[in-house]
Amino acid sequence: MTECLYQRDPECHRFESMVVEVRGEWLVLDRTAFYPGGGGQEPDRGTLSGMAVVEVRKDDGNILHKVPGHRFSVGDTVHGEIDWTRRCDLMKGHTGEHLLFSCLSRVSPELKLVKIAITSEKKSVIVGGELDWDRVALAERQVMDAIAQELPITERIVGRDDPYLTEARVKMERIHGESIRIIEIGDMDRAACSGVHVSNTREIGMLLVTGLTSARPVGDLEIEFEVGDRAKARASELAIMSLRAAEALGSTPNDLLGALGNMIGERERTAVALRRYGARALEDLVPSDINGIKLYSGIFESMDKKTVTEAATRFVRDRAACVLGTVSDRFMLVVACNPSIRVNCVEVLNKALERIGGRGGGKANFATGGAPMSVGAEEAMVAAIAAMTDGMMGSDI
Numbered sequence: 504m505t506e507c508l509y510q511r512d513p514e515c516h517r518f519e520s521m522v523v524e525v526r527g528e529w530l531v532l533d534r535t536a537f538y539p540g541g542g543g544q545e546p547d548r549g550t551l552s553g554m555a556v557v558e559v560r561k562d563d564g565n566i567l568h569k570v571p572g573h574r575f576s577v578g579d580t581v582h583g584e585i586d587w588t589r590r591c592d593l594m595k596g597h598t599g600e601h602l603l604f605s606c607l608s609r610v611s612p613e614l615k616l617v618k619i620a621i622t623s624e625k626k627s628v629i630v631g632g633e634l635d636w637d638r639v640a641l642a643e644r645q646v647m648d649a650i651a652q653e654l655p656i657t658e659r660i661v662g663r664d665d666p667y668l669t670e671a672r673v674k675m676e677r678i679h680g681e682s683i684r685i686i687e688i689g690d691m692d693r694a695a696c697s698g699v700h701v702s703n704t705r706e707i708g709m710l711l712v713t714g715l716t717s718a719r720p721v722g723d724l725e726i727e728f729e730v731g732d733r734a735k736a737r738a739s740e741l742a743i744m745s746l747r748a749a750e751a752l753g754s755t756p757n758d759l760l761g762a763l764g765n766m767i768g769e770r771e772r773t774a775v776a777l778r779r780y781g782a783r784a785l786e787d788l789v790p791s792d793i794n795g796i797k798l799y800s801g802i803f804e805s806m807d808k809k810t811v812t813e814a815a816t817r818f819v820r821d822r823a824a825c826v827l828g829t830v831s832d833r834f835m836l837v838v839a840c841n842p843s844i845r846v847n848c849v850e851v852l853n854k855a856l857e858r859i860g861g862r863g864g865g866k867a868n869f870a871t872g873g874a875p876m877s878v879g880a881e882e883a884m885v886a887a888i889a890a891m892t893d894g895m896m897g898s899d900i
């Protein structure tokens with residue numbers, strides 16, 4: 504059974520120990536400061552006598568270290584070194600997560616902790632329940648207060664029936680032993696945890712929420728955050744971005760959300776008007792007569808795909824064909840005909856689109872497709888109309 508130095512002393516990052524078992528690339532030591540991960544936190548990285556430790560995991564009471572290419576044998580003494588910069592970041596993140604969830608629970612008591620991710624790349628908590636930016640901001644301020652108060656982080660081992668547990672965050676169904684390790688942050692939070700933490704909230708430096716997005720399963724929310732120097736750097740970046748966004752909108756940072764709301768409202772009104780004009784333009788379309796059959800054709804600006812395909816469906820209910828295009832930053836084309844007209848619309852569509860680097864598909868009597876750019880849209884339209892006309896001329900109905 505490996506002696507876990509990280510639990511007694513989370514600050515320990517250099518240690519001597521002895522190899523007690525070799526399992527191929529994996530080593531078991533009599534004692535280790537390498538944290539094997541847990542509670543959402545990634546395992547440590549570092550070296551054993553200069554050889555890289557690329558993976559660490561727990562196996563019953565043993566901690567296994569993966570050291571590719573090692574030549575150690577049982578009985579060898581090794582010098583262990585934890586990648587301390589990385590571990591400090593993870594400990595700050597982990598302790599920050601305790602604080603953040605604790606404060607989020609104060610502003611939103613129904614909140615349930617679903618999942619935690621504390622890695623070098625990402626720090627987040629996934630929660631179930633109601634949350635919005637106002638409440639997140641409130642919790643973030645409480646976290647920052649706790650950091651400023653320099654609260655000590657201590658551990659307490661208690662029995663399963665200890666009345667102390669009534670005020671602790673603990674999921675009894677996850678506790679297998681008789682005793683439970685509780686991590687206390689001053690007197691503001693108590694949570695069951697077997698992980699590694701900083702010893703004072705001061706060490707976190709800063710905690711900044713950087714994201715609030717919906718997570719799977721549906722209804723859960725993911726709150727991303729940064730700690731320490733990364734939080735400071737990100738806060739500066741985000742401040743500059745919001746200043747630039749306000750400048751671009753001709754607003755001030757304080758009025759940014761209002762200005763954005765107005766812009767979104769305006770855009771929605773424009774889209775409604777555009778759809779109305781588009782529908783009218785489609786209704787006014789005069790068909791040409793090809794071999795006694797109607798052919799509707801036209802190219803429109805910024806008309807949405809739904810409006811165009813609905814119009815095409817309507818046109819070809821009668822014995823008619825249509826070639827409809829819409830141009831925005833890309834080009835979209837619909838080629839359709841009544842099933843009684845024997846023209847392969849997919850062929851007509853692709854023949855026209857391939858000239859401008861586009862493609863599409865569908866059924867023989869209803870094809871849609873597009874090209875990534877609107878350049879050449881008119882040329883493709885002309886080609887599609889010509890191919891459709893040829894097809895209709897040859898149609899033996």
Ligand SMILES: [Zn+2]
Pocket residue numbers: 542597598601686696697698699700
């Ligand atoms: Zn913890």
